[in-house]
Amino acid sequence: xxxxxxxDVLTEAVAWAARGLPVRPSIPVLAGLLIETAEGxxxxxxxxFDFETSARVSIPASVQDEGRALVSGRLLADIxxxxxxxxxDMAIDGAKxxxxxxxxxxxxxxxxxxxxxxxxxxxxxxxxxxSEVFSQAVAQAVTAAGRDDMLPVLTGVRIEIEGSQIALLxxxxxxxxxxxxxWDPGTTDAEAxxxxxxxxxxxxxxxxxxxxxxxxxxxxxGSGDGLIGFEGEVxxxxxxxxxxxxxxxxxxxxxxxxxxxxxxVRIDRAALVEAVKRVALVAERNAAVQLRFxxxxxxxxxxxxxxxxxxxxxxxxxxxxxxxxGFNPQFLLEGLTAIDHPVVELAFTxxxxxxxxxxxxxxxxxxxxxxxxxxxxxxLLG
Numbered sequence: 045x046x047x048x049x050x051x052d053v054l055t056e057a058v059a060w061a062a063r064g065l066p067v068r069p070s071i072p073v074l075a076g077l078l079i080e081t082a083e084g085x086x087x088x089x090x091x092x093f094d095f096e097t098s099a100r101v102s103i104p105a106s107v108q109d110e111g112r113a114l115v116s117g118r119l120l121a122d123i124x125x126x127x128x129x130x131x132x133d134m135a136i137d138g139a140k141x142x143x144x145x146x147x148x149x150x151x152x153x154x155x156x157x158x159x160x161x162x163x164x165x166x167x168x169x170x171x172x173x174x175s176e177v178f179s180q181a182v183a184q185a186v187t188a189a190g191r192d193d194m195l196p197v198l199t200g201v202r203i204e205i206e207g208s209q210i211a212l213l214x215x216x217x218x219x220x221x222x223x224x225x226x227w228d229p230g231t232t233d234a235e236a237x238x239x240x241x242x243x244x245x246x247x248x249x250x251x252x253x254x255x256x257x258x259x260x261x262x263x264x265x266g267s268g269d270g271l272i273g274f275e276g277e278v279x280x281x282x283x284x285x286x287x288x289x290x291x292x293x294x295x296x297x298x299x300x301x302x303x304x305x306x307x308x309v310r311i312d313r314a315a316l317v318e319a320v321k322r323v324a325l326v327a328e329r330n331a332a333v334q335l336r337f338x339x340x341x342x343x344x345x346x347x348x349x350x351x352x353x354x355x356x357x358x359x360x361x362x363x364x365x366x367x368x369x370g371f372n373p374q375f376l377l378e379g380l381t382a383i384d385h386p387v388v389e390l391a392f393t394x395x396x397x398x399x400x401x402x403x404x405x406x407x408x409x410x411x412x413x414x415x416x417x418x419x420x421x422x423x424l425l426g
Contacts, residue, residue: 045111077117102281167263182249189242190216324373332370332422
């Protein structure tokens with residue numbers, strides 16, 4: 045194996061492939077990054093695998109000799125980040141790999157490549173979607189994904205495919221995100237469900253954002269025996285990720301969205317975000333920020349009289365009954381920042397029931413229901 049590649053291209057590719065390497069691998073070779081070259085083929089291909097998630101990336105390279113080698117992925121990533129901005133030459137030298145860049149030379153011990161497990165094949169493609177739309181949709185959906193590994197089902201994003209529509213659902217029991225988008229399915233009657241680890245999905249969508257389209261591939265069922273794959277073109281090569289689907293039954297959360305509302309409020313999103321940030325400064329840990337909607341607009345309150353208090357009144361367009369409720373300020377802010385419209389609409393049934401937050405292009409415009417963020421209220425003290 046012998047090749048030359050541009051430093052920045054190599055650094056980015058190695059960093060992406062190595063991002064999911066296990067900290068404590070079950071077998072030593074899983075800490076490795078597989079380097080493969082083929083003359084006249086995909087150029088340079090870098091791969092990692094931990095028996096759950098695989099990453100494979102190809103980049104343009106000038107290949108002199110074909111071959112493959114397995115080296116420490118984290119060490120190679122650290123080395124690449126430190127290299128000067130010059131072409132990188134790599135070659136196998138016995139049981140070692142030599143890397144040269146400008147005046148810098150590194151020699152890395154190889155791992156037994158014959159012990160490295162075979163990466164899973166990419167499942168059959170189910171369809172494709174705009175990479176920009178997919179990246180935005182995933183970023184919005186994962187906002188509500190759980191982070192408690194004791195409840196693994198809630199750490200995933202449920203992908204529901206029905207014809208030309210995709211729905212992404214995530215919840216941590218305190219909030220719920222639903223993002224709907226259109227895509228180009230392989231067949232008009234496409235129908236599938238998959239529960240994908242939120243972290244893997246978020247990293248993948250972000251990495252494929254610079255391409256034009258993302259291919260989605262599925263095999264198996266929506267349980268732990270299934271596999272999902274994502275692939276896109278990036279920087280003249282491809283990036284591909286496969287991951288096992290999470291096992292378990294995702295809760296039936298669609299019924300939580302109310303069919304009617306007694307109060308709807310429209311507010312400038314940036315003004316509301318800044319007001320919540322200010323008022324939350326005096327809120328105790330895990331305490332709610334109170335929101336009172338009436339003819340005066342929105343009044344935010346937080347804190348206690350024996351310590352510190354904050355209150356702020358901002359303009360709001362309130363329709364329906366006056367209402368007072370409270371929310372975890374961090375959850376509220378995460379939902380608001382996931383919306384990319386200048387105005388938000390908050391819809392309520394009653395103070396003790398969840399609120400539905402959506403984006404609106406302007407105060408009098410039609411709301412965009414493609415992304416809905418449902419937030420459970422918090423009990424108000426006093």
